[in-house]
Amino acid sequence: MTRRTTPDTASGLIASLTPEPATGRTIAARRRIVVKVGSSLLVDKASGALNTDWLAALAEDIKVLSRGGREMLVVSSGAIALGRGVLKLQYGHLKLEEAQASAAVGQVALARAWAESLQREGLTAAQILLTLGDTEERRRYLNARATLTSLLRMKAVPVVNENDTVATSEIRYGDNDRLAARVAAMIGADCLVLLSDVDGLYTAPPADNPDARRIDHVSAITPEIEAMAGTAGSDLSRGGMKTKIEAGKIATAAGAAMVIASGHLMHPLAAIDAGEACTWFDPQATPARARKSWIAGHLEPKGSITVDAGAVTALKSGKSLLPAGVTGITGRFARGDAVVIVGADGAEVGRGLSAYDCDEAERIAGRRSDEIEAILGYSGRAAMVHRDDLVMRE
Numbered sequence: 001m002t003r004r005t006t007p008d009t010a011s012g013l014i015a016s017l018t019p020e021p022a023t024g025r026t027i028a029a030r031r032r033i034v035v036k037v038g039s040s041l042l043v044d045k046a047s048g049a050l051n052t053d054w055l056a057a058l059a060e061d062i063k064v065l066s067r068g069g070r071e072m073l074v075v076s077s078g079a080i081a082l083g084r085g086v087l088k089l090q091y092g093h094l095k096l097e098e099a100q101a102s103a104a105v106g107q108v109a110l111a112r113a114w115a116e117s118l119q120r121e122g123l124t125a126a127q128i129l130l131t132l133g134d135t136e137e138r139r140r141y142l143n144a145r146a147t148l149t150s151l152l153r154m155k156a157v158p159v160v161n162e163n164d165t166v167a168t169s170e171i172r173y174g175d176n177d178r179l180a181a182r183v184a185a186m187i188g189a190d191c192l193v194l195l196s197d198v199d200g201l202y203t204a205p206p207a208d209n210p211d212a213r214r215i216d217h218v219s220a221i222t223p224e225i226e227a228m229a230g231t232a233g234s235d236l237s238r239g240g241m242k243t244k245i246e247a248g249k250i251a252t253a254a255g256a257a258m259v260i261a262s263g264h265l266m267h268p269l270a271a272i273d274a275g276e277a278c279t280w281f282d283p284q285a286t287p288a289r290a291r292k293s294w295i296a297g298h299l300e301p302k303g304s305i306t307v308d309a310g311a312v313t314a315l316k317s318g319k320s321l322l323p324a325g326v327t328g329i330t331g332r333f334a335r336g337d338a339v340v341i342v343g344a345d346g347a348e349v350g351r352g353l354s355a356y357d358c359d360e361a362e363r364i365a366g367r368r369s370d371e372i373e374a375i376l377g378y379s380g381r382a383a384m385v386h387r388d389d390l391v392m393r394e
């Protein structure tokens with residue numbers, strides 16, 4: 001692997017960290033940043049060993065951004081690549097059970113590497129292994145989202161990978177580009193950085209097109225942009241440019257800017273902000289607006305929650321809906337389903353995702369949040385509909 005040495009520190013990032021982030025085309029201008037790291041960067045193809053120096057430099061970049069008030073989350077590949085080395089499986093296509101076994105072995109090493117590298121920078125790593133249902137099924141989606149946002153609040157750095165040991169082809173993301181985009185969308189990140197062995201999107205796959213030009217900036221992913229992506233990934237990682245563009249569609253629609261950049265540099269995040277070659281994709285909304293339009297426009301409400309006048313006032317002032325203000329429940333809904341919130345006169349006040357299923361909602365309606373545990377037998381969320389999951393009618 002060729003590694004240039006500039007920038008040799010994370011200092012470029014420090015310079016571009018302003019107290020109030022703006023929205024320029026730099027990572028430091030963002031608030032909540034997902035960094036996806038490809039297998040070919042972390043694991044040396046020939047030896048199967050971990051590139052520890054590179055990981056240390058990346059961890060330093062993450063530290064600088066984190067100290068500057070940015071919330072940092074990592075999606076790291078490399079479990080299968082590390083594990084197959086330990087198990088001495090040849091390069092080339094692995095059977096599903098070999099990939100799963102490799103992931104089981106490699107994920108331990110991968111998590112340890114991240115924990116140690118981040119710890120050296122004074123940061124706490126938190127391992128999260130996701131399966132497809134965690135971002136696609138709303139009940140589990142709310143759980144995964146709540147855990148990730150709690151970790152960010154506690155200033156830990158979530159290190160996410162797919163739970164490859166149990167994922168089969170029908171129930172897997174399959175590549176970490178799209179997994180990272182789903183995670184970015186789920187937590188309302190405003191930036192997704194895809195670090196891999198390519199330094200951006202080219203007008204055609206550069207391996208077979210010597211005239212291909214790299215594009216610096218993509219304002220929207222049009223069919224022409226999609227057509228520029230080839231199909232192939234490297235044999236260590238699953239994603240090629242095609243999955244990166246698909247990731248871009250998910251992330252930018254959810255309000256995150258995306259950058260595709262080469263990780264073949266020490267301090268790859270500092271390098272992007274220092275102006276190294278990369279491709280930036282503009283977000284198509286803000287994360288908050290994208291989430292609200294998803295809740296208001298794309299979900300079929302499964303029931304309704306009637307609330308009293310005090311709750312309507314509280315909701316209008318931006319508060320969450322607490323069980324105390326709920327006077328009635330109709331319809332059959334599960335936790336995470338969309339519900340309509342109506343006032344005493346039956347008029348719609350807003351829509352949101354319910355933190356309880358309809359039976360539980362019925363039982364805690366009208367009660368104080370500190371009574372929830374005694375009523376349900378477990379301590380659930382204080383709000384029936386959290387304000388982040390709520391859209392008020394204009």
Ligand code: GLU
Pocket residue numbers: 038039076077078079080081103161162164174175176177236237238239
């Ligand atoms: N989850 C896989 C791993 O950790 C990588 C998937 C990908 O390369 O996109 O090995």
